[in-house]
Amino acid sequence: xxxxxxxxxxxxxxxxxxxxxxxxxxxxxxxxxxxxxxxxxxxxxxxxxxxxxxxxxxxxxxxxxxxxxxxxxxxxxxxxxxxxxxxxxxxxxxxxxxxxxxxxxxxxxxxxxxxxxxxxxxxxxxxxxxxxxxxxxxxxxxxxxxxxxxxxxxxxxxxxxxxxxxxxxxxxxxxxxxxxxxxxxxxxxxxxxxxxxxxxxxxxxxxxxxxxxxxxxxxxxxxxxxxxxxxxxxxxxxxxxxxxxxxxxxxxxxxxxxxxxxxxxxxxxxxxxxxxxxxxxxxxxxxxxxxxxxxxxxxxxxxxxxxxxxxxxxxxxxxxxxxxxxxxxxxxxxxxxxxxxxxxxxxxxxxxxxxxxxxxxx
Amino acid sequence: xxxxxxxxxxxxxxxxxxxxxxxxxxxxxxxxxxxxxxxxxxxxxxxxxxxxxxxxxxxxxxxxxxxxxxxxxxxxxxxxxxxxxxxxxxxxxxxxxxxxxxxxxxxxxxxxxxxxxxxxxxxxx
Amino acid sequence: xxxxxxxxxxxxxxxxxxxxxxxxxxxxxxxxxxxxxxxxxxxxxxxxxxxxxxxxxxxxxxxxxxxxxxxxxxxxxxxxxxxxxxxxxxxxxxxxxxxxxxxxxxxxxxxxxxxxxxxxxxxxxxxxxxxxxxxxxxxxxxxxxxxxxxxxxxxxxxxxxxxxxxxxxxxxxxxxxxxxxxxxxxxxxxxxxxxxxxxxx
Numbered sequence: 001x002x003x004x005x006x007x008x009x010x011x012x013x014x015x016x017x018x019x020x021x022x023x024x025x026x027x028x029x030x031x032x033x034x035x036x037x038x039x040x041x042x043x044x045x046x047x048x049x050x051x052x053x054x055x056x057x058x059x060x061x062x063x064x065x066x067x068x069x070x071x072x073x074x075x076x077x078x079x080x081x082x083x084x085x086x087x088x089x090x091x092x093x094x095x096x097x098x099x100x101x102x103x104x105x106x107x108x109x110x111x112x113x114x115x116x117x118x119x120x121x122x123x124x125x126x127x128x129x130x131x132x133x134x135x136x137x138x139x140x141x142x143x144x145x146x147x148x149x150x151x152x153x154x155x156x157x158x159x160x161x162x163x164x165x166x167x168x169x170x171x172x173x174x175x176x177x178x179x180x181x182x183x184x185x186x187x188x189x190x191x192x193x194x195x196x197x198x199x200x201x202x203x204x205x206x207x208x209x210x211x212x213x214x215x216x217x218x219x220x221x222x223x224x225x226x227x228x229x230x231x232x233x234x235x236x237x238x239x240x241x242x243x244x245x246x247x248x249x250x251x252x253x254x255x256x257x258x259x260x261x262x263x264x265x266x267x268x269x270x271x272x273x274x275x276x277x278x279x280x281x282x283x284x285x286x287x288x289x290x291x292x293x294x295x296x297x298x299x300x301x302x303x304x305x306x307x308x309x310x311x312x313x314x315x316x317x318x319x320x321x322x323x324x325x326x327x328x329x330x331x332x333x334x335x336x337x338x339x340x341x342x343x344x345x346x347x348x349x350x351x352x353x354x355x356x357x358x359x360x361x362x
Numbered sequence: 363x364x365x366x367x368x369x370x371x372x373x374x375x376x377x378x379x380x381x382x383x384x385x386x387x388x389x390x391x392x393x394x395x396x397x398x399x400x401x402x403x404x405x406x407x408x409x410x411x412x413x414x415x416x417x418x419x420x421x422x423x424x425x426x427x428x429x430x431x432x433x434x435x436x437x438x439x440x441x442x443x444x445x446x447x448x449x450x451x452x453x454x455x456x457x458x459x460x461x462x463x464x465x466x467x468x469x470x471x472x473x474x475x476x477x478x479x480x481x482x483x484x485x486x487x
Numbered sequence: 488x489x490x491x492x493x494x495x496x497x498x499x500x501x502x503x504x505x506x507x508x509x510x511x512x513x514x515x516x517x518x519x520x521x522x523x524x525x526x527x528x529x530x531x532x533x534x535x536x537x538x539x540x541x542x543x544x545x546x547x548x549x550x551x552x553x554x555x556x557x558x559x560x561x562x563x564x565x566x567x568x569x570x571x572x573x574x575x576x577x578x579x580x581x582x583x584x585x586x587x588x589x590x591x592x593x594x595x596x597x598x599x600x601x602x603x604x605x606x607x608x609x610x611x612x613x614x615x616x617x618x619x620x621x622x623x624x625x626x627x628x629x630x631x632x633x634x635x636x637x638x639x640x641x642x643x644x645x646x647x648x649x650x651x652x653x654x655x656x657x658x659x660x661x662x663x664x665x666x667x668x669x670x671x672x673x674x675x676x677x678x679x680x681x682x683x684x685x686x687x688x
Contacts, residue, residue: 035584039573039591047599050606056418059441082492124368130381144397144455150441158446159395179371186367212516212563225515230490230538291613296492296533296542298517307518307533309542314613317605324518324567332563335584360566361591 004032007343011040015118015347018357022350026343034338034346036331042361046321053316054080054289055154064323065359066147067110068301070103072323073152075299078233079308080154080318083295084287089280092156093234098169098272099143099151100299101265105173106135107302108258108265109180111354112187115255118351119196127183131176138169156282166273173266184259197252201337201349204249213333215304215326216261217353219245220253227300238271251345254352288316301326303354325359396457397440402431404473406452413444413453423468432470435460492540499545499552502532506557509534514541516561519568521575523600528575530554548577558583566590574599 004027011019019040025033048060062073074096081088113128136146142161143149151159161169187193203213208221218225226243228235235241244260246253289312296309304326313319334353341349383390392398409431411424421437422444424430445453497505509516517533517540527547534541548554556579558565568579569590576597595601 037586037590039589039593042591042593044598047603050603050609052418056416056443059418059439059443063439123372127368127371133381140396141393144393144395144442144457145440148439150397150439158442182368182371186371190367209513209515210562212561232490291617294494294542296494296540298490298535298540305517309520309531309533311522313610314617315609317609319606320520320522322518322520324520328566329518329563331566 003027009346013347015351017114018355020350020355020357022338022346024338024343024346029343031338031341031343031346034335036335038331038357038361040361041358045362046323049318049321051317054318055285055316057318057321058153059150061321061323062148062150062152064362065325065356067107067356068103068303068306068359069148070099070152071299071301071306073149074100075297075301075306075308075323076321077152077154078299079295079297079310079321080289081285082297083289083293083310083312084154084285086155086283086285088156088233089283090234090277091160091279092281094272094276095157095161095281096152097234098161098269098276099139099149101269101272102135102138102169104265104302105176105262105269106132106139108262109135111258111302112183112255115348115351116187116193118347119193121186121192124183124186127179131179131183134172134176138172141165142169153282155285156280158282160281166276170270170273173269177263177266180262184263187259188256193255194252196345196348197255197352198248198250200251200345201341201352202250203333203337205247207336208249208333211332211336212329213304214329215301215354216254216257217304217330217333219243220257221249222247225305227298227305230298232297232299234272237275238268241268251348251352258354288312288314289318290314303327303356303359304330323359323362325356325362327353327356328360330355331360392457394457395455397442398456398458399435399440399460400433400438400442400444401454401456402433402471402473403452403454404431404471406450407431407471407473408450409473410449412447412449416443416447418443429473429475430470431473432468434466434468436466490538490540492542494542494544497543497545499548499554502545502557503555505532505543506560510560512536516557516563519557519564519571521571521577521599523575523602528571528577528600530571530577532557550576550578553578553580555579556581556583573597576600 004025007024007026009022009024010016011021019038021037021040023035023037024031025035045060045064049057052060058073058076061076062069064072109128109132113125113132116122116124116128139149140146142165143151143159145151151157203217203221205222208218208223213221213223214225222245224243224245229241229243231238244257244264246257289310291312291314293312294310296307299306299308306326307322307324309320309322310318311320330353334350334355337349337353338346409424409426409429411426414422414424418441419437419439421434423432423434425432440455442455445455514534514536517535519533520531522529522531524547527549530545530548532543532545534543554577556564556568558568559581562583565582565584568582569584569586571577572579573588573591573593574597
């Protein structure tokens with residue numbers, strides 16, 4: 001047993017897209033303990049709710065994160081609607097789910113690309129991002145934005161997707177599916193990928209439940225928890241939804257869960273498009289939330305369950321808005337998964353948790 | 363298990379059309395409804411100031427005494443609230459992005475005095 | 488599986504017991520949040536099981552009180568406990584991974600406890616609206632026993648006051664002036680009407 005050494009990792013590191021600092025206590029090449037530190041990009045977005053009214057804050061909410069931008073605006077709107085007792089038209093709920101699942105497709109493909117980049121498979125990374133671009137094109141055509149959509153408002157959505165565009169979405173998704181299956185083969189069956197991921201960063205089912213993990217990270221440790229199965233909004237009308245789980249609990253399992261979730265999301269979008277009802281896309285929301293009224297809601301973001309809380313104070317401005325993002329929940333699990341791994345595998349372990357530090361700090 | 367699973371895709375990529383465009387020479391036509399930049403049809407504007415109130419980032423300033431409508435494009439986030447809330451539908455979201463610039467500036471639109479449309483009809487009669 | 492939320496109030500002393508019980512019953516820790524109020528900081532602990540989200544609220548925690556950490560049962564809470572300590576200045580004792588106030592790199596201490604002028608104005612406005620509403624209800628209750636179908640002018644006045652309370656003072660003054668002018672005009676019109684009637688007869 002060698003002497004314990006502390007190696008600082010991050011906040012700026014080639015493999016990390018976002019600022020996360022870790023103090024890695026290593027003995028020889030093995031990590032004994034990891035102490036995370038965040039707090040480099042705290043922007044005080046939750047405080048901004050005091051200066052923007054509840055209709056305007058939705059644009060702040062979607063700027064919390066670039067990848068889950070739609071998810072945050074959707075979760076925020078859902079929470080404020082619960083706070084004010086607004087019933088959203090069914091078509092708007094379906095449209096929200098379609099966009100939300102499209103975000104998941106693009107987020108997971110983006111993540112797969114980053115993972116490929118992290119273990120040095122550059123051409124796989126490029127193919128992933130090439131596919132993701134097609135999803136962004138759908139967003140551009142249906143919402144007018146590629147990253148920030150500003151398409152949700154309290155009481156519904158601001159834009160409809162007409163039948164021609166819905167058919168176009170299905171056509172594009174079918175094309176993506178063809179290419180994606182080849183990419184998935186490379187991820188799940190290629191020996192060079194498996195050598196880097198199988199058995200790395202193991203987290204047991206017991207640890208995942210004890211540490212209250214969420215999202216694909218938990219599902220890769222066989223925790224069958226997915227907010228979508230609770231049936232909030234239009235998810236309730238899905239004919240069949242089973243969370244994708246894997247029992248391995250290592251980096252490979254986490255990659256597999258995300259890879260399969262892309263296909264699941266495409267299926268959900270196709271079902272939603274097939275069953276979308278016609279009708280209004282928004283209701284007028286009048287008045288302001290009552291003093292002391294509270295509401296909470298959860299949404300399954302690409303990275304896991306996100307919790308929203310809102311409290312009104314009788315005026316147009318909310319008293320408090322809170323988002324608890326999946327990464328802040330998963331930090332404890334990340335520390336656990338890092339214990340005992342090789343120093344060279346640290347980047348793979350961190351990446352497979354898909355940390356979004358900007359989300360965590362807001 | 364196996365190696366080079368991506369082979370088929372990589373090799374077929376040699377013979378396919380490129381997914382990208384040769385940018386300055388070729389450009390993509392922007393889709394309708396793209397959130398590019400906000401302009402004001404000044405002949406319709408009544409300087410009501412609703413856009414200024416609804417703007418989440420304080421980019422729009424309406425001055426009734428000076429009869430001007432100005433927008434700070436460096437603050438604007440293209441959310442489109444002003445376009446939706448405009449009672450006269452005189453604000454338009456153009457599908458082209460605002461050009462980049464070396465200095466921050468505010469775009470000012472002079473709103474001409476105009477009579478109500480009924481008045482115009484009356485005088486023409 | 489459906490989704491339901493529940494809000495309950497607990498006291499600070501009940502917290503360790505609640506955390507132990509939740510742990511024993513296999514609940515999942517969802518989050519901890521704080522809300523800054525006049526009476527102190529409200530802490531809300533959320534737990535979830537089978538689609539039931541229970542938010543347990545501890546009202547009005549003051550600076551001199553110490554909150555026991557729940558990281559002994561739920562390690563995932565260390566992020567939120569550090570956050571609440573850094574942003575709201577709540578004393579939390581015994582966090583498993585304690586950063587001692589260095590979790591967030593902040594320019595200002597306890598930024599979330601500062602009441603911004605906007606928040607103050609919003610609270611003031613909400614209070615005024617609530618007061619005006621209460622006054623309106625009182626007036627309508629008083630008006631109810633008297634058998635007069637027409638709305639009393641006072642009720643109208645109160646209605647207007649309720650609306651005015653929500654506006655900024657400059658605008659409210661303008662509206663008041665306009666209302667007075669209108670009342671004068673109406674009175675004048677009535678007078679002249681009475682005059683013409685008299686002349687006609």
